[in-house]
Amino acid sequence: MVIELIQDHAVKHSIDDQAVLRAAQQDVRAFEPLYDAYVDRIYGYCLRRVNGTQDAEDLTSLVFAEAIDGLHAYRGGSVAAWLFKIADRTVKKHWRSQREALPLDDYELTLTDDTPTPMQQLLALEQRDTLNRAVMRLSDEQRNILALKISAGLSSEEIGAVIGKSAGAVRVDVYRALKQLRTLYHLEEGKS
Amino acid sequence: MSREKRQARLLDKYLDALARNPSAPPPPDLDPEIVEMVTLFERNESQRQSLYHSDRRRIWQQSLIRSTRASKRYRSDTAPGGESEDPFSYMRFGDAEAGLTRFAWPKVSWTLLAAILSMTLFAAILIFAIKNENSPEFGKGSSEGRRATPSVVPSAMPLSDHNATVLGDYALTIPSWQSEPQPISIGETVEQTLSSEQNRWIYVLSGRISGTVTAYITASEPVIMRYRTLERPQVGGVDTGSVGISDGGTGGDTGGASEFEMPMKVHVDEIVRLVVENPFPVDVSYTLTIGAVETPTLVFGESYTTSLETAPVDQQFEFEGKQGDLVDIRVTAAVDTRLTLEAQDGTLIAQDDDSGAGLNPEIYHVQLPQDGRYTIRLSGVGFFITRNDDQFDLTIDVRKVEPITIVKGQSLDILLPDKQPAKVLRYEGQAGETVTLAAETSYVSGIINVEIIQNGKTLTVGELLPRSEDSTGFSVDSTLPQTLTRTFDIQADGDVKVFINYSPPQDQESLDYSINLRVTLN
Numbered sequence: 061m062v063i064e065l066i067q068d069h070a071v072k073h074s075i076d077d078q079a080v081l082r083a084a085q086q087d088v089r090a091f092e093p094l095y096d097a098y099v100d101r102i103y104g105y106c107l108r109r110v111n112g113t114q115d116a117e118d119l120t121s122l123v124f125a126e127a128i129d130g131l132h133a134y135r136g137g138s139v140a141a142w143l144f145k146i147a148d149r150t151v152k153k154h155w156r157s158q159r160e161a162l163p164l165d166d167y168e169l170t171l172t173d174d175t176p177t178p179m180q181q182l183l184a185l186e187q188r189d190t191l192n193r194a195v196m197r198l199s200d201e202q203r204n205i206l207a208l209k210i211s212a213g214l215s216s217e218e219i220g221a222v223i224g225k226s227a228g229a230v231r232v233d234v235y236r237a238l239k240q241l242r243t244l245y246h247l248e249e250g251k252s
Numbered sequence: 253m254s255r256e257k258r259q260a261r262l263l264d265k266y267l268d269a270l271a272r273n274p275s276a277p278p279p280p281d282l283d284p285e286i287v288e289m290v291t292l293f294e295r296n297e298s299q300r301q302s303l304y305h306s307d308r309r310r311i312w313q314q315s316l317i318r319s320t321r322a323s324k325r326y327r328s329d330t331a332p333g334g335e336s337e338d339p340f341s342y343m344r345f346g347d348a349e350a351g352l353t354r355f356a357w358p359k360v361s362w363t364l365l366a367a368i369l370s371m372t373l374f375a376a377i378l379i380f381a382i383k384n385e386n387s388p389e390f391g392k393g394s395s396e397g398r399r400a401t402p403s404v405v406p407s408a409m410p411l412s413d414h415n416a417t418v419l420g421d422y423a424l425t426i427p428s429w430q431s432e433p434q435p436i437s438i439g440e441t442v443e444q445t446l447s448s449e450q451n452r453w454i455y456v457l458s459g460r461i462s463g464t465v466t467a468y469i470t471a472s473e474p475v476i477m478r479y480r481t482l483e484r485p486q487v488g489g490v491d492t493g494s495v496g497i498s499d500g501g502t503g504g505d506t507g508g509a510s511e512f513e514m515p516m517k518v519h520v521d522e523i524v525r526l527v528v529e530n531p532f533p534v535d536v537s538y539t540l541t542i543g544a545v546e547t548p549t550l551v552f553g554e555s556y557t558t559s560l561e562t563a564p565v566d567q568q569f570e571f572e573g574k575q576g577d578l579v580d581i582r583v584t585a586a587v588d589t590r591l592t593l594e595a596q597d598g599t600l601i602a603q604d605d606d607s608g609a610g611l612n613p614e615i616y617h618v619q620l621p622q623d624g625r626y627t628i629r630l631s632g633v634g635f636f637i638t639r640n641d642d643q644f645d646l647t648i649d650v651r652k653v654e655p656i657t658i659v660k661g662q663s664l665d666i667l668l669p670d671k672q673p674a675k676v677l678r679y680e681g682q683a684g685e686t687v688t689l690a691a692e693t694s695y696v697s698g699i700i701n702v703e704i705i706q707n708g709k710t711l712t713v714g715e716l717l718p719r720s721e722d723s724t725g726f727s728v729d730s731t732l733p734q735t736l737t738r739t740f741d742i743q744a745d746g747d748v749k750v751f752i753n754y755s756p757p758q759d760q761e762s763l764d765y766s767i768n769l770r771v772t773l774n
Contacts, residue, residue: 095315096605099308104297117307121314128315188296210290211297213271216264228257234267235260235286242289 077139141221471538
């Protein structure tokens with residue numbers, strides 16, 4: 061529990077996002093602490109919405125480039141919502157430029173050092189593969205809302221600001237998306 | 253409220269709790285299948301979201317390059333998914349700011365300027381050398397010394413090969429008799445023979461190494477070792493600039509065995525190309541061993557200070573710990589650093605960025621899971637802060653925390669400030685007894701979590717719940733002060749540890765707070 065708390069502390073933003081952003085409006089170099097605070101979440105969000113780490117890294121850099129360019133347009137409010145709105149727009153733009161369906165079987169599967177035995181690695185990979193196939197069968201809106209909620213860790217209020225819905229509607233959408241994902245996951249499990 | 257809305261609300265609270273605390277318990281009324289799906293999704297995300305420090309640096313550089321504020325020249329709307337043509341895509345992180353300026357100038361001007369400067373310098377050196385060659389002073393002192401100690405470089409080998417400026421290219425060039433660099437790892441010993449024709453052999457040392465590694469060599473004749481670091485994972489692609497060369501002080505004398513060592517400084521994001529050369533027209537056989545990473549060992553209660561010449565920071569420390577030890581780790585440095593604690597098997601135990609004073613990291617009250625050696629890694633974060641080229645001190649403290657003893661029937665007042673929102677209590681338990689932990693507080697926001705551990709086994713874990721809580725788990729007693737309770741059974745006689753920590757609501761995470769708790773065991 062204490063360890064978890066420490067990890068919680070590590071992800072906690074000890075910086076004042078809005079103050080940093082206001083400083084960055086005057087001098088772009090002041091933006092970097094925000095990059096440090098958000099890069100993992102933006103990358104996680106992009107990774108969940110596009111195909112493969114290369115695209116996710118590329119999009120992440122575009123998101124921050126857009127953010128730097130759009131600093132003057134920030135008028136207050138949640139910095140997370142502002143950044144993820146840019147991320148959402150960037151991903152959609154990416155899809156429009158691709159104009160093709162994402163292949164389901166190209167999801168990047170990487171053996172990680174965290175799983176101790178080959179059998180566990182194999183099981184983890186299979187489970188991950190099944191989940192990724194199920195996620196790809198969700199609608200774009202559902203994938204987006206799960207990416208914002210779980211991959212990016214935004215609050216429902218922040219997601220509401222990103223996609224233009226009330227926090228209550230977001231909560232129900234997240235619940236429905238997970239229910240749908242559960243159904244699709246079991247279907248994919250049956251296939252494999 | 254419909255069942256769907258209630259479930260959606262429970263799920264929302266659970267996901268928010270998970271965002272703060274990766275293993276927060278689910279609300280009891282939340283659909284278990286949804287919980288299972290969340291767990292699966294979360295686990296998948298945590299495995300997907302790891303970015304190496306070098307990745308973070310590279311992405312940041314790309315962002316700066318693509319930003320129109322930095323340069324319109326390299327902006328590309330078609331870049332996603334495609335090949336990047338940015339010529340500075342692997343620019344060092346610390347150069348990014350300089351890059352902003354660099355982009356503002358026409359590229360040709362720099363090229364011309366560099367060419368003119370090089371030619372001027374070359375001409376100046378040439379004139380100086382010719383003048384000195386004819387000078388009556390030439391030959392006194394330095395030249396005599398130079399001639400008295402023959403070079404280890406045979407005349408057949410161009411001198412330029414041994415110049416530091418081309419050392420990297422030489423180390424990167426794989427000779428025709430070697431299809432690829434031979435992999436070598438920490439602790440490994442290899443044997444090899446070199447002839448006058450096949451006069452060098454290249455090794456590649458990989459693995460997540462951080463610190464100084466020493467290459468030891470024993471050879472039948474004098475040999476030379478060189479190394480060069482390269483940024484992972486672009487093997488052979490990116491030069492990170494760290495170089496070294498050693499001939500073991502043989503001074504170029506032939507006809508005798510040589511034995512020497514060469515320390516190599518390696519950052520965690522780098523691999524090493526190591527070259528062993530035979531400089532003489534004789535056969536030489538050698539044994540090469542790569543020593544363990546030299547890591548300072550920290551002692552509980554003693555501060556360790558090291559002086560670092562340049563940022564970014566990339567340091568590693570170790571300490572011996574025992575299962576159940578509660579440890580605080582504090583870092584003080586003039587630059588922004590990130591701290592991770594790993595067990596001997598590489599398992600991540602805890603990590604932190606900015607919980608300490610200023611931008612310093614701090615790990616507070618971490619419990620060690622097993623006996624053994626633990627590794628602390630410190631890495632620099634952010635070049636704007638770490639662009640300091642001056643020397644600076646870095647101090648690291650590892651302290652063992654003694655739990656506060658609490659006696660059944662007595663109350664204890666504890667304070668949970670925002671920077672250190674955890675406390676550990678100790679209680680002498682008796683087998684078979686049922687104990688209620690009660691905490692009285694005037695602060696009702698957020699969650700107070702407890703974990704009760706005896707002999708390494710968790711007896712209970714979860715939130716302290718209000719007495720008046722209803723079946724939904726979200727009714728809050730508005731009467732202050734509020735008493736929160738948790739009941740658990742003691743299974744054996746002996747020491748029981750009670751971990752208490754406080755998680756603020758998400759919208760209050762950045763606020764300063766201090767929670768007063770009056771804890772009682774009954």
